[in-house]
Amino acid sequence: MTESSEPKPDLPAAGDFASNLGKPIKLADLQLNGVSAEAARGGETIKVWTRLCLTTDDRLFHRIVESLSAHIEYRSAQAGHPVSLTRPGFILLVVHPDNTGDLWLDAAAVSIKALVKRPMAAGTVIFDTDIADVTALSFPLVEIGKEDRVLCIFREGWRFALFCDFNPDGDLSIENMERDLGTLHRRLKYRxxxxxxxxxxxxxxxxxxxxxxxxxxxxxxxxxxxxxxxxxxxxxxxxxxxxxxxxxxxxxxxxxxxxxxxxxxxxxxxxxxxxxxxxxxxxxxxxxxxxxxxxxxxxxxxxxxxxxxxxxxxxxxxxxxxxxxxxxxxxxxxxxxxxxxxxxxxxxxxxxxxxxxxxxxxxxxxxxxxxxxxxxxxxxxxxxxxxxxxxxxxx
Structure with missing residues (x-):
């Protein structure tokens, strides 16, 4: 059997295996800067959470998620894209300094950083039994700037997680965000x-x-x-x-x-x-x-x-x-x-x-x-x- 003389196609380069499944919904006038940490009457001073990592096991999860989703759904309707955030399994909102934002609903590519038990070549199918640990979760094809605010709600099995960093100092740590998202994923999947x-x-x-x-x-x-x-x-x-x-x-x-x-x-x-x-x-x-x-x-x-x-x-x-x-x-x-x-x-x-x-x-x-x-x-x-x-x- 002789080898074909036809030219062989080039192998795909790293990063060509994944892409976003769609485009984000463009939103405006997003007033998301924090979550009240305590009850207060009008005129009183309160503590505000500007960064949270929660799962459905946490007492305030549903109250916070319902409040945040109501605002996002309202702004989506105003932008001509009415949505229900109870349906997607992965919600990512990136809010820019001018209060505009990109809302990704099951559309952003997701990558996890895992410690594996055996050697892996690029393109190898990984099974659950191959994973020793999950250390980070990221959105490799979504642009997130240092001054942006990030909200992510996602589902794993029958549980949900919420991550938000409203970035009051204008210096978002992408590394810390990815680490904490990985922690949330790990807690849900291996609960x-x-x-x-x-x-x-x-x-x-x-x-x-x-x-x-x-x-x-x-x-x-x-x-x-x-x-x-x-x-x-x-x-x-x-x-x-x-x-x-x-x-x-x-x-x-x-x-x-x-x-x-x-x-x-x-x-x-x-x-x-x-x-x-x-x-x-x-x-x-x-x-x-x-x-x-x-x-x-x-x-x-x-x-x-x-x-x-x-x-x-x-x-x-x-x-x-x-x-x-x-x-x-x-x-x-x-x-x-x-x-x-x-x-x-x-x-x-x-x-x-x-x-x-x-x-x-x-x-x-x-x-x-x-x-x-x-x-x-x-x-x-x-x-x-x-x-x-x-x-x-x-x-």
């Missing part, structure tokens, strides 16, 4: 994860069983664990199902991710041995290696940044801070504060040698030879891998 962590009973049972919203299982798999905990069911069945999904290919994908980190790469021989033992079903060897190496990996990462080592407590603080800095916000799908609790109460849990309470999930019990032999299971070995993998995203 069930946040609820699970906030529920002391559910989260306590997850930790007791050794589970956490690890990045690698942060989708349908973690949701199944949560639903079983909420229902009070035993986890044996769902754990066995989850364990079966971690075949050689999936574990090797995690390993490749680790080797991109200098403080992991130095442990390649040890971690490779752990992976081989996991594949052969030797949970004892996996746990003996991984649990004793986690602290060393954290210490290497800390030393690379600070030029010196540190004790365990400081290393755990360092892991949390690294995750927050990486995401740009503590309220992230990496759940750094909750993970610190998980590490302290599970991975580095203390034990009573006299009462022989040590389990193979605890680095201290394993390191001192005090873990119950029956607790060395493949599920515990998988949890150790997932803990290590979580740290790869943090540091």
């Amino acid at each position: 069930d994860f946040y609820d699970a962590i906030a529920d002391a009973n559910v989260f306590g049972r997850l930790i007791e069983a050794g589970w956490f919203p690890f990045v690698e299982i942060l989708s349908k798999e973690f949701r199944e664990l949560v639903s079983h905990c909420e229902a009070g069911f035993e986890l044996d069945e769902v754990e066995a199902k989850l364990l079966r999904t971690f075949d050689v290919q999936r574990v090797e994908s995690m390993f490749a991710r680790w080797m991109l980190k200098p403080h992991f790469a130095g442990k390649e021989k040890l971690l490779r041995s752990a992976l081989n033992n996991f594949a052969s079903g030797d949970a004892v060897a996996v746990l003996k290696i991984v649990l004793t190496e986690i602290e060393g990996i954290l210490r290497d990462a800390y030393r690379n940044l600070h030029g010196k080592g540190a004790k365990l407590g400081k290393l755990l603080e360092f892991a949390v801070e690294s995750a927050e800095q990486k995401a740009g916000h503590p309220d992230t799908l990496l759940f750094p504060a909750a993970f610190a609790h998980y590490l302290k109460s599970h991975t580095f849990a203390q034990f009573d040698p006299a009462a022989r309470t040590g389990k193979a999930s605890s680095r201290h019990a394993v390191g001192h030879g005090e873990a119950d032999a029956e607790s060395y299971t493949q599920v515990r070995a998988l949890q150790a891998f997932l803990t290590l993998d979580q740290l790869a995203f943090y540091t």
Whole structure:
């Protein structure tokens, strides 16, 4: 078969894959400068909010949205474009210094900035299971100036979010706006994860069983664990199902991710041995290696940044801070504060040698030879891998 001599079309350049779906509605005389933060009588001084990030879970959400939408609908009707803002899923209003504005109703291109679990080439389809975190949301093809005011209302599932920055200083931070929009999107889309962590009973049972919203299982798999905990069911069945999904290919994908980190790469021989033992079903060897190496990996990462080592407590603080800095916000799908609790109460849990309470999930019990032999299971070995993998995203 010979190759065609016809010229090949040029590949599309970056940015050519997306465009706005329509044009904005042009509005005038938009009197949007703030939202009253408290009740007052005529002539009294009140506090005014000029910047808000709210969801339908917030008490004042509906009152504020109804007030803002009434003004926008009125100005739209005056401009000859009567609209109902209860129908669009994405509303963006950009108000210029002269009080004119551009109203985009499900028409502006939307981009999210996401931390992904695996390497991605341009044009690759991304699934929910590929996303480790969402850190920003933006409108790449909408012109927004430093002196503009911005209002955005959008829907995700059965919840809504409101962002507004009325920019009283005339110095709009686009970066902060995109970060906060990303936070709102994350809170709406993954609300069930946040609820699970906030529920002391559910989260306590997850930790007791050794589970956490690890990045690698942060989708349908973690949701199944949560639903079983909420229902009070035993986890044996769902754990066995989850364990079966971690075949050689999936574990090797995690390993490749680790080797991109200098403080992991130095442990390649040890971690490779752990992976081989996991594949052969030797949970004892996996746990003996991984649990004793986690602290060393954290210490290497800390030393690379600070030029010196540190004790365990400081290393755990360092892991949390690294995750927050990486995401740009503590309220992230990496759940750094909750993970610190998980590490302290599970991975580095203390034990009573006299009462022989040590389990193979605890680095201290394993390191001192005090873990119950029956607790060395493949599920515990998988949890150790997932803990290590979580740290790869943090540091």
